[in-house]
Amino acid sequence: MDKQQAEEQILALRKKLDQYSYDYYVLDNPSVPDSEYDQRLRELQELEAQFPELITADSPTQRVGDKPLEGFVKVRHTIPMLSLGNAFNEDELRDFDRRVRQGLGDDFSYVCELKIDGLAVSLRYEDGKFVLGSTRGDATVGEDITGNLRTIRSIPLSIAEKNTIEVRGEAYMPHKSFLALNNIREKQGQEPFANPRNAAAGSLRQLDPKIAASRNLDIFLYGVGEWRGKRITTHSGRLEYMKELGLKTNPEWKKCNSIDEVLKYVDDWSKERPNLSYEIDGIVIKVDDLDQQEELGYTAKSPKWAIAYKFPAEEVLTTLRDIELSV
Ligand code: NAD
16 A cells, blocks of 8 residues: 555544544444444554554544533643553453563563443542542543532542542443433433443533432542552552542452463453443453553553453443343
8 A cells, every 4th residue: 555545544544533432422422333443443553553654643543532521611630541552352462461571571460450331530539528520531631520420429528548639430330220221211212322331421421410310320440640648559559548448449350460360360251241230341451560550651642551451342242132131
């Protein structure tokens, strides 16, 4: 392919992906399955890798999420809320492990977590009080959705840590709430939500908190932003400390000392997934030691010390069908 052909394809792919992203992030109403989006994004990444001079700052490969919605107060994140690099198979996970090993040698551990399919949010606590809750938005600027997040009962409004901390995680809609909500919507002649993620995002981006309150959302916290609290040196230590503070973390995380252990965790959860009461779309793997994380660093879009393994698309459909049949 010559440069001109590549440029034409690149422009066409960007246009498509921008439209998909707008439908997904701004309207909370995806027009194509995630697998289609991921596939097109990969194609664009590959073309841009062949012709790096055609990469532009506004390319979907360089961006996280989309612009915040009008109507909400904007929040500038003190530390950006990045996305994660993706792996779609065992080889890509082994490649990630090789890159980590090149940077750190052999002396490190991973933490594996379930990848919750919801909306990334940040919760800020000052003087032990929940003062600000925001969406990720485009990674640097999100939306103030404090009123809506306060309706999630598992979010404590006060905690025992008095120094300023920000904790980050995924607000999600449990299957039970999702099916109940779509049932009501269908009875009222409204269009059902495509999936629990879009239902959660749609509920939290309503200007009236009464709507979010009626939707029975929940949260799992898995990371931090600005942190002036107790000094902690590992990601697993952070998860334990958050739990101690009453900040809800997912109990299924596991420390793994080799990529083979990681692959076993991935395999086990691919099978266990239909038995969960909430939706997951993959597994997140993170280097545990925080100094080692810093050593590996970041790309513009994601940390180099973590990766998201995505479950194959067919499984998503089977799982959703199974759930509907079993409720
Ligand atoms: P991502 O879903 O690939 O992964 C990163 C996100 O995972 C994090 O930002 C965080 O929100 C979440 N996450 C869940 N559990 C986590 C954990 N334990 N630790 C850390 N993070 C965790 O990236 P993204 O940038 O959020 O979004 C891209 C996704 O959106 C892709 O799945 C893509 O298919 C989908 N998408 C779909 C369309 C469409 O039209 N269908 C359009 C745009 C994007």
